[in-house]
Amino acid sequence: MSERQRAETTALGDSAVSERQRAETTALGDSAVSERQRAETTALGDSAVSERQRAETTALGDSAVSGFRGQITLDGPSGTGKSSVARAVATRLGAAYLDTGAMYRAATVAVLDAGIDPEDAEAVAAVVAAARIEVGTAADTELVQVDGVDVAVRIRGAEVTRAVSAVSAVPAVRRRLVDQQRALVAAADAVVVEGRDIGTVVLPDATLKVYLTAAPEARAERRAAQLGLTTPEEVAALAVDLRRRDEYDSSRADSPLRPAADAMIVDSTDLDRQGVVDRVVELAQSAVGARR
Numbered sequence: 001m002s003e004r005q006r007a008e009t010t011a012l013g014d015s016a017v018s019e020r021q022r023a024e025t026t027a028l029g030d031s032a033v034s035e036r037q038r039a040e041t042t043a044l045g046d047s048a049v050s051e052r053q054r055a056e057t058t059a060l061g062d063s064a065v066s067g068f069r070g071q072i073t074l075d076g077p078s079g080t081g082k083s084s085v086a087r088a089v090a091t092r093l094g095a096a097y098l099d100t101g102a103m104y105r106a107a108t109v110a111v112l113d114a115g116i117d118p119e120d121a122e123a124v125a126a127v128v129a130a131a132r133i134e135v136g137t138a139a140d141t142e143l144v145q146v147d148g149v150d151v152a153v154r155i156r157g158a159e160v161t162r163a164v165s166a167v168s169a170v171p172a173v174r175r176r177l178v179d180q181q182r183a184l185v186a187a188a189d190a191v192v193v194e195g196r197d198i199g200t201v202v203l204p205d206a207t208l209k210v211y212l213t214a215a216p217e218a219r220a221e222r223r224a225a226q227l228g229l230t231t232p233e234e235v236a237a238l239a240v241d242l243r244r245r246d247e248y249d250s251s252r253a254d255s256p257l258r259p260a261a262d263a264m265i266v267d268s269t270d271l272d273r274q275g276v277v278d279r280v281v282e283l284a285q286s287a288v289g290a291r292r
Ligand SMILES: Nc1ncnc2c1ncn2[C@@H]1O[C@H](COP(=O)(O)OP(=O)(O)OP(=O)(O)O)[C@@H](O)[C@H]1O
Pocket: 076, 077, 078, 079, 080, 081, 082, 083, 084, 085, 101, 222, 223, 225, 226, 268, 271, 272, 273, 274, 276
């Protein structure tokens, strides 16, 4: 089981397992992150991608793909494949990549460390305003820091996953992080940004907006496979957690999860990950063509 799997399995709320896993997470630290990064880089990066993707890229027209300039937004509910697809698309297009969920998770770490109630909007806003939240924009690494401390592993753990929806519903937190997201995006000629409100709020004039969906059963099964969970009870617990976050994220007053009016809806229920990546790259090529 990988480090991220360990952190995310804890997110299921198995308290007996969680303490041990938390300890393991801490003990594994940086080297475990780089293990995962190495795995992801290999999975998404040049060597794994090369043969098939080079052929496909050529079929799509190299110049349009490699010369991509603009912004691609990828929004959608939990577990639809936003992160894995966005990273792969960014790698394929030579674009920067921004995981805005990681920023809300990092803000949540600051709130938890301050010992305040994540539902206390005023206190949350004050803590997040004072925190230095930094995220990287390279598709092949994961850099997430709060006040100079690496929290890339911790943000995937149970404690953060439980509290992040409440923290991300606070308008002052959203305003602060949206400003930061726009500044990061402005620094890149080409960028893929994933989250919940990127096409609707953060980048309303993006080159291409994609809203990723998938049947809840497919999402729960994928997450279970990612975490190495197999029993029907474990899959059911994952489905409950996905539903809870979807409901919270879609029903909040500020920037609820919903597709932008001009988003392309991509349903990944019957597509494998590579199929979704191909579809998004194809849409990017069309969007660039339409702009010329
Ligand atoms: N089309 C697909 N078919 C099968 N598995 C997929 C597909 N897309 C993504 N996956 C897998 O599903 C799991 C969840 O994907 P991912 O973490 O990218 O989703 P997400 O939308 O970013 O989730 P969250 O919003 O909770 O961070 C991963 O194991 C990923 O490899």
